[in-house]
Amino acid sequence: MSDAVAAVADPAVVVTVTALLVSVRSAASMWSGLGWALVATGFCVGLPYVALLVMLRQGRVADRHLLVREQRRAPLAVAAVSVVTGFLLLLVLNAPKPLVALVAAMLAGLVVMSVVTHLYKASFHTGEVAGSAGVLALTFGPLTLIGMAPLTVLVAWARVRSGRHTIGQVLVGGLVGAGSSLLAYPLLA
Secondary structure, three states, rough: HHHHHHHHHHHHHHHHHHHHHHHHOOOOHHHHHHHHHHHHHHHHHHHHHHHHHHHHHHOOOOOOOOOOOOOOOOHHHHHHHHHHHHEEEEEEHOOOOOHHHHHHHHHHHHHHHHHHOOOOOOOOHHHHHHHHHHHHHHHHHHHHHHHHHHHHHHHHHHHHOOOOOOHHHHHHHHHHHHHHHHHHHHOOO
């Protein structure tokens, strides 16, 4: 069960769903919202994931979860460059402000987690769900937390239960994710 929870709450899935919800909510129409979400997820999920798969085939990383901390540097750097590019493109194309703010919050979380992960194996899964919970609560109202808080706890439990992280690692991931989104998102939204 814990692996199923982790698969459903994979950061790529969480980012995609969050971008879709924020974009559709803030765009002029549902169709333009879908288009903006496609651009955002292309740079925040698609390109980094393709780069990770290439690194996996080349043997530069052992697995897609980047369990070996020393192998995280290159994939995280590629992800950061891709997210920065997507952020700048969304700015230049005048994307809805909340979507731009979401990408900025994701970038802030990615930068902090990239630094932290070299010192401590914080949970990206928990961080992404906690960060999305913050953004969705700021976008749709605090009642959103009724669904997102238990999901965040469930993901943290699954990561500990599967042996991927300790309780401390999921707490750090959750704090970084929530903190980054709650600080960065309101500045631009």
